[in-house]
Amino acid sequence: SGGFPTPLEWPLRFSSSDLFLPTDQFQQRHLGPLPSDVQEMCKVIGVKDLAELMELTIPASVRREQPMELPDGRLGESGSLALLKEMLSKNVIAKNYIGMGYHGSHVPGPILRNLLENPGWYTAYTPYQAEISQGRLESLVNYQTLVCELTGMEVANASLLDEGTAAAEAMAMIARAVNSKAKNQFFISDSVHPQSIDCIRTRAEYFGMELVIGDHTTTDFASMDKLCGALVQYPDTRGRFFSFDGIADALHKNGAYFVVAADPLSLVVAKPPSEFGADVVVGSMQRFGVPMWFGGPSAAYLATSKKQVRRMPGRLIGESLDRLGNPAYRLTLQTREQHIRLDKATSNVCTAQVLLANMAGMYAVYHRKDGLQRIAQRVHGLAQLFASEAAKAGVAVTSSEAFFDTVTFETPKAKAVLEELQKQKMNLRLLDDKTLAASFDETHLEADIAVLVAALKAAGAATGAGAGAVAVDGKLPTAFARTGKFLEQKIFNSISSETELMRYLHTLQKKDLALDTSMISLGSCTMKLNSVSSLAPCSWPEVANMHPFAPASHTAGYREMLESLEKYLISVTGFDACSLQPTSGASGEYAGLLVIKKYLEAQGQGHRDVCIIPRSAHGTNPASAAMCGMEIKWIEDSRGMDIAEFKALCAEHKDRLACLMVTYPSTRAFFEDNIQEICATVHEFGGQVYMDGANMNAQLGLTSPGIIGADVCHLNLHKTFSIPHGGGGPGLGPICVKKHLAKHLPGHCVVQPSSVGSEPAGAVSAAPWGQAGIACIPWMFCTMLGKQGVLDSARYSILNANYMKSRLEPHFDIAPTNKNNKCAHEFIMDFSEIRKKTGIVEEDIAKRLQDYGFHAPTMSWPVPHSLMIEPTESEDKAELDRFCDSMISIRKEIAKIESGEWPAEDNPLKNAPHTQHECCASEWTHPYSREEAAFPAPWLLQRGKFWPTVARVDNSLGDRKLKLYPSHGIIGEEFGTLR
């Protein structure tokens, strides 16, 4: 009964009719349990089969009947790759001179292979568990240090999403610092990259900020007393260096802040913004060895002074001490994270661009300071050479000598010249109908310039008005050249050979527990398989080497793939339109709320500004709502929302109700029965329903946002659709919407994605399709799995969670689930009782799991004193059993504390995790044995022990006594220290 499609039982049995099915079918590769395991697991759960489990888990009212419109999933892995290759071969990879913040770059071989393509790096989670994350924390400290050294600022975070949104974050941060309603103007130089202006404009609208866009050379900042800050680009979007002397002073006198968007490669040779008074510096690190990827992913940076540190958006690595008094890196100031600030948030950044930040940091490590200088000088030299040769050829070069990598020139038929060169696979930038620009980067060769100049001449760009020759020496004019010491840290001046870099990467990676070691059952994070076949296309040149603003005639392959992915996501959600622009889940939330705002305005309901959010929501939800200027009304939902209470709340705010933000199934980890009634109530009271799709893994094909009655949702493609977490990014957070909202999907001022609406919300990302470069991962996921495999992903994830719950229920308190005692794809273990009885807290259990070789599940959220466990469909029964056995064994350890056999303060849980240094020390003072400390389970010897490299890190010390980089000079002094 019950309305589920009756799926073919996986795996597809071999039969003569399937004789010719390609034998590299992906379903059996993605899903952990074998059919025989499924039977056994169902028995433990107490259900007949998977179908019965689904019926007991998912309310009848929301069950999906309609199969998803996805590929049939019979192509196999190589067939799917071949199809994608064919599609993407429609891309034209041209010589790129477009610039605008996106540049060709060489990914150094050892970084490509040993970091970007290494599961040890890309399958790691955000380094919340510091003891098993010292490797990538060190790498991120390198990155932060690099940014500080380039910009001259005191502190930098561990990445933001892109330069455009980083500039918007800077504005928001400044507004908070200024903290005055009266100062609600923000100035943007009109020579800032247009897509950045676009992103800031979007952000300003509901943030209550008035933008003044103008010429910074003629603006009288001293007289603008409503100004809270000003942003300039350095060098500017036309490639020019300006002297900003005086601007900072004028702003500061006015109580306003000076924000500079700067190209980091230029900063290697140019005067750092700190020297002309910048308070905040933002930019993109893409050209530090990250591909252009049609716009993303790449890491943006934000650097500022120490006094802003508690207002900074994004994550920040600092240092603390561990239990044994050794220094240890950690994510510091977690109070800055969205789950604390909630409705007072000015930023919702959660998933950022960690993998790309690591790449950029390692690029600098590998090239060293002297190599970076050589690259920057060469790039500048190429621009000089072009200016010189073009001028000689009679082209009217308009750049003075104060440029870095971009040269402009005038020609009456600019557009015709542009198009003629595009045909010859050379892409320039059109500035206006008589001006073109050419930008140079490390991938260009001297010979390219001869070809380019000849082509310009042939296309009639030479007007005979060419100026005289420019000096070609790779040197900036003295007024703009960097002089002081910088990047003196050992880490940027020691590694030179590929062997050394390979070992450094390996040394760091070995410190970190990633999916290549064991399951990472972080609730709400869906750490499933990131298959090689889905990732491989990211390294294809036709995917990697595309500028986001390349002409449409060059990007047909990309567009076809992206539009096909949009269709898949539309079908999965049961909605009508999709925008791939948001770069993370939080970015999707923000975009979705904007769409709702625009819709309400169009309905004459623009005054509606109340957003209802259940208490169990992820911190990004209220943060996103706050960024849209909404007022948050909380509602309790520990056993699901009470419908009467919910109705009363709606009624109370009926004139102002804008929307509900609801996660389904909620992070309480079961499918709520009344979700449709809840959604209907919102509509009744004039609001819209935003569904947070982080738990979409439980829905795939079994129900949908459409069925429950939502209007818009985001999807975390880095959860449900198998994009790897990368240690904290990249993510991809598209939104899907119902028809009535489609016309408000985000636009873009440079290139309109085909999803753009007729009355669009502004751009939410710097690139039209946000993270296009990793969109092939979900595309491959859908194509390889097909509708049955995608459906099975949900079914198996629910199976795995309920199996674990059933195994652990006799030993632990489990937070309430649905009326049939079935959880969704995750469940919550509640340690309140244990804590009361023994003083053992969730953190002790989480850290003790490290001794057993496991990453801790999500801690203390959404229930205090809990762990939330999400196994995903990709884990096999043996791994689930090892985890359950560990938990049960830990329960026995707790019993020994309860019974007094072990003292409350000196036991394996309180002392967890244990390091090899401690376990191999001559002295051992604990009342339990070394074996009990380090080898509490048999597989630790059989499969190899994973050792945390530091003991438990003192978090409060780290937050109280902030130790940051590079000011105290530790970073790099001790290459690979004990961390």
Next chain:
Amino acid sequence: SGGFPTPLEWPLRFSSSDLFLPTDQFQQRHLGPLPSDVQEMCKVIGVKDLAELMELTIPASVRREQPMELPDGRLGESGSLALLKEMLSKNVIAKNYIGMGYHGSHVPGPILRNLLENPGWYTAYTPYQAEISQGRLESLVNYQTLVCELTGMEVANASLLDEGTAAAEAMAMIARAVNSKAKNQFFISDSVHPQSIDCIRTRAEYFGMELVIGDHTTTDFASMDKLCGALVQYPDTRGRFFSFDGIADALHKNGAYFVVAADPLSLVVAKPPSEFGADVVVGSMQRFGVPMWFGGPSAAYLATSKKQVRRMPGRLIGESLDRLGNPAYRLTLQTREQHIRLDKATSNVCTAQVLLANMAGMYAVYHRKDGLQRIAQRVHGLAQLFASEAAKAGVAVTSSEAFFDTVTFETPKAKAVLEELQKQKMNLRLLDDKTLAASFDETHLEADIAVLVAALKAAGAATGAGAGAVAVDGKLPTAFARTGKFLEQKIFNSISSETELMRYLHTLQKKDLALDTSMISLGSCTMKLNSVSSLAPCSWPEVANMHPFAPASHTAGYREMLESLEKYLISVTGFDACSLQPTSGASGEYAGLLVIKKYLEAQGQGHRDVCIIPRSAHGTNPASAAMCGMEIKWIEDSRGMDIAEFKALCAEHKDRLACLMVTYPSTRAFFEDNIQEICATVHEFGGQVYMDGANMNAQLGLTSPGIIGADVCHLNLHKTFSIPHGGGGPGLGPICVKKHLAKHLPGHCVVQPSSVGSEPAGAVSAAPWGQAGIACIPWMFCTMLGKQGVLDSARYSILNANYMKSRLEPHFDIAPTNKNNKCAHEFIMDFSEIRKKTGIVEEDIAKRLQDYGFHAPTMSWPVPHSLMIEPTESEDKAELDRFCDSMISIRKEIAKIESGEWPAEDNPLKNAPHTQHECCASEWTHPYSREEAAFPAPWLLQRGKFWPTVARVDNSLGDRKLKLYPSHGIIGEEFGTLR
């Protein structure tokens, strides 16, 4: 002074003239020491600079003046890749139906990324140090078990070089077993793959074996009393299954052996050769997930019965116990290795195809038994479908139903049809002027068959004589179908998901010390950087997916690359011609000696058969000479050969002197002064000089085989030219020769390489260009480094060795070097005195180095009680210092034993290596501390400790009580057990 070219000092200084040099220059990536280090190191050595060191190291008489004709090395990494890409784009990748033992295959994504492209696997050395090699040893046990299960035989080795030479090895092994001069005939069925016949023919010639090639169905084996063995192909080269019933009996009655060459994929569904009496089974594992790579590398197998085990060629993994009584894998029966058997050898196999064997084994692990069955059935089904569809279309199909993957058909204009299809990018096999064959593999799709049949029809292949439809059910005729149980081991029936395979690969890899952890200073093995840029092309489709017998019109890119590499090697050696066919150093030795034999014969000197070999020679030298039917005369060379003694020896054998085999610099590790006189003497007495090029790393651009006066040499491209060792292969051992020998370079019966001579020696490998698929690695090495970088490789390798020697000299005895006390690129530490005084032997020191995180250098060769250390140019000073510090620290430990502070039998050296299990055990009974055991050096905490996973392995126990797989059933029973 002194005749060296004065090289530009590296690194190329940034200067305006070099402003536009690409910034990804490779030289600084390949070479470890920085210029500042070089200065310091020279000081320690006591020389002014590198130039002076070269002068003191290399005899003036042999110095090279002429620069090598190599690229200029200024393209950079990406420029070099772009050039190669352009060259290889001339390849045409067609649908391949050629068969003949080479088949399209899918490399599963996780194997590609986590094994083939993972330095943890490919930079490992042959697993002689069992304690830090349990991962790949387990993987090789999987491989051996797989082969045993497929063939039905009792024991299989851990790979041979290719199917053709494996068949030749089988013949040689049998000859040894039969051990009767009277039985000198070997029968080969004329339906064996032609290239295998070619390889056997070559081998038989000087082995004194008479070949009888005929139709096995009509041969009366019982009457052939001179027969020692017979070889058939199963299924045969035309795809047919034959019943071999009776053949084995007839042979056995005659005291002869039955050898079967079998396709392993067919064996998944077909009756195993053990069931029709095979004594030896050989074949290629290529189609188990290894690319065709234009012929190689891939792993060949040889399986036989237990009673042959001590006669088997190649390496064999067995089991023993470690010091703590735990089971441990190891290379067993090292007595079989070439360095023991020496002049009585029947095989010279040393480097094999370990990396590819691991891939093939993992392919089976990942597909599991049921997946392999599905693949085999599908492939057979595709062949059936083709037979059926072609027949329906009127093509005269000649295959009966007893075929597996290959179908033959007749058509009067066979060659024209073949060529027409080649134009359409479909490659068939031409059997004779009226017969074509098509072979199918896992990469083919059902749809391909429709296209193929239509194309055949359009090309006029249909004669109207088509037979009736064939059943298309994927099932073999009962008479040939496999029935019994096989592949029941857990390891071939448990792993299903990509997650599990990724973790299994990671679990194994973590156990093994490879170059990603620390230097591997194995003397004579040259474990230098294997750069990502040089390896990347191996994964390009135009490199991977080429059949070795594809038509010349499809292989222009490959040929251009190979011929360009030949030219580079010719210039490096100072010779005149080059053959890339040999697949390993030993294969090159054999090829070179064959060329000498052919030359002598052509001069009427065919009777010459004495080969002089110095005592320090590598074991493959006498083995290769023995295989050519030569008699070996040894000469002492502990301080270089004495010229008078040498002359006397030549004089003694003047009528029979065929050649000298000499290594230069010899493995005594210094440049001998009298090498030219030695070579001249050989010539004087009518012999030729074969130079073993294993130490070519010390010569590059500084001297050459041409200058010293040799006539032929092989090069280990897997040493000097940076092909990774892969844990024991693949290798590539081309030979270069002087003009007078060029006409005898090896030929090939299917496709002649351009290097073939006019009076060629026979084929030494199954494929025309042996290991073509990895030839891009040395090509990239030469192109990226250029002549200066290649020269610097030698200079820096000599620098590094002399620096280490200088640091260690105050603490240890160093074996004699040259008159200036300068070693070449390696040096020998002699522990005879230590042994006498303390009972500490070289093995204790080697194992103790593991506790310090290092792989042991080469042990006890060529000097007893020694370690031979070769750092290579890729190690930086810090790593050299860590190694030297370890040795000095170990010397201090020895002093404590000497002084009686530690007992002779219970000290950190005798007990080395220490495992984490032991160091974390409650009980600790040793008179030294746990810290002294496990953390004797500071970097072990800073950089991460590498733990051996088993304690010292008992070698003699392992050889005495042979424990092999899979007969005792251990393998796979305990997935990832404590090994």
